[in-house]
Amino acid sequence: MGKVKYRYNPKTCKYEPWYLRGKALQDQAAIFIGLSFLLGGLFYFGYTRNFDSLEEQLLKKKNITLKVEWQILEDRIQAATADLNTLVERDDKNYRVILDSSPLAPEIREGGVGGSEKFSTEGLKDYPTVISDYAILEKLRSKVDVEVQSYKELNSILTERIEMWASRPAIQPINNKQLERLHMSYGARFHPIYHRYMEHKGLDFSAANGTPVYATGDGKVIMAHYSSSYGNVIYLNHEHDYETRYAHLSRFAVKEGDVVKRGHVIGYVGNTGTSVSDHLHYEVLFKGQHVNPINFFQRDLNNKEYERLIEAGSTDAKVLD
Numbered sequence: 001m002g003k004v005k006y007r008y009n010p011k012t013c014k015y016e017p018w019y020l021r022g023k024a025l026q027d028q029a030a031i032f033i034g035l036s037f038l039l040g041g042l043f044y045f046g047y048t049r050n051f052d053s054l055e056e057q058l059l060k061k062k063n064i065t066l067k068v069e070w071q072i073l074e075d076r077i078q079a080a081t082a083d084l085n086t087l088v089e090r091d092d093k094n095y096r097v098i099l100d101s102s103p104l105a106p107e108i109r110e111g112g113v114g115g116s117e118k119f120s121t122e123g124l125k126d127y128p129t130v131i132s133d134y135a136i137l138e139k140l141r142s143k144v145d146v147e148v149q150s151y152k153e154l155n156s157i158l159t160e161r162i163e164m165w166a167s168r169p170a171i172q173p174i175n176n177k178q179l180e181r182l183h184m185s186y187g188a189r190f191h192p193i194y195h196r197y198m199e200h201k202g203l204d205f206s207a208a209n210g211t212p213v214y215a216t217g218d219g220k221v222i223m224a225h226y227s228s229s230y231g232n233v234i235y236l237n238h239e240h241d242y243e244t245r246y247a248h249l250s251r252f253a254v255k256e257g258d259v260v261k262r263g264h265v266i267g268y269v270g271n272t273g274t275s276v277s278d279h280l281h282y283e284v285l286f287k288g289q290h291v292n293p294i295n296f297f298q299r300d301l302n303n304k305e306y307e308r309l310i311e312a313g314s315t316d317a318k319v320l321d
């Protein structure tokens with residue numbers, strides 16, 4: 001029960017209960033409703049002005065997360081660009097120099113390989129950072145494509161060079177520890193058996209009978225037979241125009257048709273054919289022409305050892321075949 005209001009009635013000279021009714025009631029109700037609306041409106045205005053809606057709060061939170069992620073993405077793009085630039089520099093200034101290949105032309109690097117879908121900037125006019133980052137990303141992708149192609153090409157060149165280096169007769173056919181003397185006898189010399197000046201187209205390695213003889217490069221045995229001059233001789237055919245010959249062997253360790261690797265034992269030192277002592281006569285041919293084998297050795301001797309092994313000069317050089 002609400003409080004009952006009393007009013008003084010001059011007619012009855014009494015205080016009597018007073019109730020709103022008629023127009024007064026209507027006026028009071030209108031004032032109350034009007035004030036309620038006014039207060040409600042003020043409250044709503046104040047609230048929306050000073051406090052975000054739940055949806056806005058979520059969007060703001062999401063926006064912060066996106067900004068952080070975008071920054072991380074930008075950092076990654078920068079790091080990837082730096083890594084790529086390092087690879088490009090190594091490609092041009094190291095690998096291609098070592099492999100004797102020209103650096104890629106700048107227009108190839110800048111132009112990319114083409115065929116990619118261009119990024120559409122439609123609807124992103126208000127977001128220049130996004131457009132700019134996508135443009136950087138697009139350029140980076142293009143440069144990566146070029147570099148991938150370049151490394152494939154380098155790999156192909158390298159594989160070819162490795163095969164070529166493996167074929168090259170690059171080591172001595174006799175182990176230095178077992179070598180007694182290397183005779184610098186390439187060129188014309190007086191033959192000890194034919195007793196006349198003849199061209200000596202190889203080097204002679206003095207070593208004990210039975211000393212292993214090694215293939216000096218990867219190749220295939222195209223001949224392993226006895227000849228009256230060379231005695232037991234092996235002909236190896238290497239790729240890339242190289243051929244080697246190993247003469248006066250005591251015996252063979254390979255036969256015709258065998259494929260050998262550099263360092264494989266192919267035979268043993270002997271004194272067969274026109275030879276006056278145990279030694280290996282070794283020849284190298286390039287494009288069918290004899291060349292001095294000394295130019296191909298990867299010397300693993302110091303100068304003193306090298307001098308000791310080589311019987312320098314032609315006048316007192318011992319002639320073996």
Ligand SMILES: [Zn+2]
Nearest residue numbers: 203204281321
């Ligand atoms: Zn010889």
